[in-house]
Amino acid sequence: MNTKVTIAGVEFKNPVMTASGTFGSGMEYGDFVDLNKLGAVVTKGVANVPWPGNPVPRVAEVYGGMLNAIGLQNPGIDVFIERDIPFLKKYDTKIIVNVCGKSVKDYLEVVERLGDEDVDMLEINVSCPNVKEGAIAFGQKADSLYDITSQIKKKAKQPVIMKLSPNVTDIGEMAKAAEAAGADAVSLINTITGMKIDIHRRTFVLANKTGGLSGPAVKPVAVRMVYQASHAVKIPVIGMGGIATPEDAVEFLLAGASAIAVGAMNFVNPYATVEIIEGIERYMKKYGVWDIQELIGGVRE
Numbered sequence: 001m002n003t004k005v006t007i008a009g010v011e012f013k014n015p016v017m018t019a020s021g022t023f024g025s026g027m028e029y030g031d032f033v034d035l036n037k038l039g040a041v042v043t044k045g046v047a048n049v050p051w052p053g054n055p056v057p058r059v060a061e062v063y064g065g066m067l068n069a070i071g072l073q074n075p076g077i078d079v080f081i082e083r084d085i086p087f088l089k090k091y092d093t094k095i096i097v098n099v100c101g102k103s104v105k106d107y108l109e110v111v112e113r114l115g116d117e118d119v120d121m122l123e124i125n126v127s128c129p130n131v132k133e134g135a136i137a138f139g140q141k142a143d144s145l146y147d148i149t150s151q152i153k154k155k156a157k158q159p160v161i162m163k164l165s166p167n168v169t170d171i172g173e174m175a176k177a178a179e180a181a182g183a184d185a186v187s188l189i190n191t192i193t194g195m196k197i198d199i200h201r202r203t204f205v206l207a208n209k210t211g212g213l214s215g216p217a218v219k220p221v222a223v224r225m226v227y228q229a230s231h232a233v234k235i236p237v238i239g240m241g242g243i244a245t246p247e248d249a250v251e252f253l254l255a256g257a258s259a260i261a262v263g264a265m266n267f268v269n270p271y272a273t274v275e276i277i278e279g280i281e282r283y284m285k286k287y288g289v290w291d292i293q294e295l296i297g298g299v300r301e
Contacts, residue, residue, distance in 0.1 A: 001290055002291045003281065005258050005293075008161075013093075015253065015257075016261075018273060019042060019240045019262060020098035021045060023041065023042070025087060026087065037093075044074055049077075051100075058070055058208060065242070067211035069210065069212070080097075096121045099124050111156050122160050123161040123163050127165030127190040139164065146180060153181065161238060162185075163190055166190065166191075167192065171228050173232075176232050179235050183235060186237055187237070188239065189221065192218055216244055222239065227255040227256055230256025238261060239260050240260060243263070243265065244268075245279065250295065256299075
């Protein structure tokens, strides 16, 4: 049985990754998850300088998921290179570094610093709804997305994945803009902008007022957008958004995703990624699928 997938020349032992921001760089999950079993670890967003993130409270539970307004808190590229990359290199898994910034210059600084590091791919986060400057504009306007993608591709030494926002009118148009600018792949969806109000205190639950909705509640939207994006472009699509079970993962593959990422479910069940890998293999055996490529985009029209 073959579960290997190849994206932009990088071969993954299986299509299951972690979603950025939900797994750190794997250190927090080392007691629960054998990182050697994962197709890839996608790191938390890394910026050119340390970011403190947004004020607290910045996480709230909602029906079918959670809201977060962390604001991409991270220790910066220096600490990441010194601490996180050496940790991940101890494992037999691919390393995808999520890059964040507030300006094109910020992104390019990180991309250039990573050029000489032994990491496999870069995922460019231009779609975080909780950063007040920069990222959201890049992720919601096709011309801005085209511009930053093309500038990053000129500097990047590793293949580039552009992480797309669902907070747009036409996800196909955004995927096409990334592809036209040279992106090697796209990943989607990032979180959907949401809000929660405490009716007893008559105030916003999150200090940021709004936050990114993730979890099972967003899955039908994510499946639809992955399907649309995979039909709009020829580059690979990495699907995410509410994946909690092996069945969810297979649904994304059938919709056109070449790989999938598990996010919010890591907080609920730290074993989720490995359980999903094993569940995909069981599904393949049950239905006599000997090569996972048979599933990718395999929904009957």
